[in-house]
Amino acid sequence: MTPCSGLNDLHPMSFPCSLLIRHAQIILPNGELIIGDVLTRDRTIVEVAPEITNATPTREIDAQGLTLLPGVIDPQVHFREPGLEHKEDLFTASCACAKGGVTSFLEMPNTRPPTITQQALNDKLQRASQKCLVNYGFFIGATADHLPDLILAKPTPGIKVFMGSMHGQLLVDQEAALEAIFAQGKRLIAVHAEDQDRINQRRKEFADIHDPAIHSQIQDNQAALLATQLALKLSKKYQRRLHILHMSTAQEADLLRQDKPSWVTAEVTPQHLLLNTSAYDKIGTLAQMNPPLRSPHDNEVLWQALRDGVIDFIATDHAPHTLEEKAQQYPNSPSGMPGVETSLPLMLTAAMQGKCNVAQVAHWMSSAVAQAYGIPNKGAIAPGYDADLVLVDLNTYHPVRREELLTKCGWSPFEGWELTGWPMITIVGGQIVYDKGKLNTNVRGQALEFKQDKLRT
Ligand code: DOR
Secondary structure, eight states: OOOSSOTTOSOTTOSOOEEEEEEEEEEOTTSOEEEEEEEEETTEEEEEESOOOSOOOSEEEEOTTOEEEEOEEEEEEOOOTTTOTTTOOHHHHHHHHHHHTEEEEEEOSOSSSOSOSHHHHHHHHHHHHHHOSSEEEEOEEOOTTOOTHHHHOOSOSOEEEESSSOOGGGBOOSHHHHHHHHHSOOSOEEEEOOOHHHHHHHHHHTTTOOOGGGHHHHTOHHHHHHHHHHHHHHHHHHTOOEEEOSOOOHHHHHHHHHOOOTTEEEEEOHHHHHOOTTHHHHHGGGGOOSSOOOOHHHHHHHHHHHHTTSSOEEOOOBOOOOHHHHTSOTTTSOOOBOOTTTHHHHHHHHHHTTSSOHHHHHIIIIIHHHHHHTOTTOSOOSTTSBOOEEEEEOSOOEEOOGGGOOSTTOOOTTTTOEEOOEEEEEEETTEEEEETTEEOTTOOOOBOOOOOTTSOO
16 A cells, blocks of 8 residues: 555655545534544545445554544634744744644734735745645734735735734724724624733833733733723624634623624633633743733633633634743743644543533534634535544543644643643645654645635624
């Protein structure tokens, strides 16, 4: 049997090829679990059945004891290329994705230069086509100058608006400028919702405090709530498709529980579910991110909102900074933490602890994201869907270890956590890109498509 995508195969793109995954515990689109086989041909899933007998695949995987999920689609990452490659780049980030079972990502515009024009978007797409082991999409960033490409540039999952927590061109913190963005065009608007005026004022009040725990008080729950209220108000006024990025507070969850139009979605990060302000004592500025970590009460309310569908899906907000940068004294230490390598095992470990079930994790980390962004043929294990898959091991536990991480920043806020559900094999477009600790760096992902005309509005 000739492997079509064996590790270190020099011609991984040579099609036709087919993979037969045997005896896996498969999560079906309706959430049902079956033990069975999956056959892929070229980039596509062609058959899912309890037993596939008449196939002649180029490669077979015995998945006995493993669980097969649709590949994770991470809808909020900061991969730093171009301009900040000392923190991360598209190659290292996509290697980390492959290891973490993330087969597609949506990347944010706060690179240098920022992604605010078609030209900058094209540059990222070009770089990704050369370097990315997984599939990719890039947001276009809003500025207060209303550049025409905000409405026209493509392909993009949507417009990213930093209402707060940003400096320079990408900060849009005045209501009039925000309103102009909501009023023009139809594409999805994804907001980083923190109120910059309140942050500025509180930053002055607490200027003498260098304990990083003060970060959660400066950028407090109220700062997040005010911005989410404003985004919701504008979205309702224009019936504009709105997505609330990394929702972090009980108050925002309660607001959406009472008032969530059908055209609004929201996401939460694993760190806002699993970490809280107690993390500052243990890991200091490594726990610093925007929006900040909150209280154990916020953790619980966010979990409940996720289980109830008030929050639609999970994103990591992978935002790497070097340890040297993080070692600076607060507030000079930058905000952000990496996440693509740990998100799936963190959520599956939570499932094993009874916080949710495995089918919900597959929904929140893949299917619901594909639906919300209109990404065709992704997010399900079914004939006709893209063969982006991850086989995880839910039987063993292994700690998060710094030395095993592939992200260039080389650290994780979850170091030492004993997790289950680590990816054993990750498949992108029918090709094995990660196999038990080894990467096939010859595999390349593809640019994602976004079909948003049929989305709920
Ligand atoms: O903590 C954060 N860091 N939150 C963001 O939304 C952006 C980010 C970054 O780019 O470092």
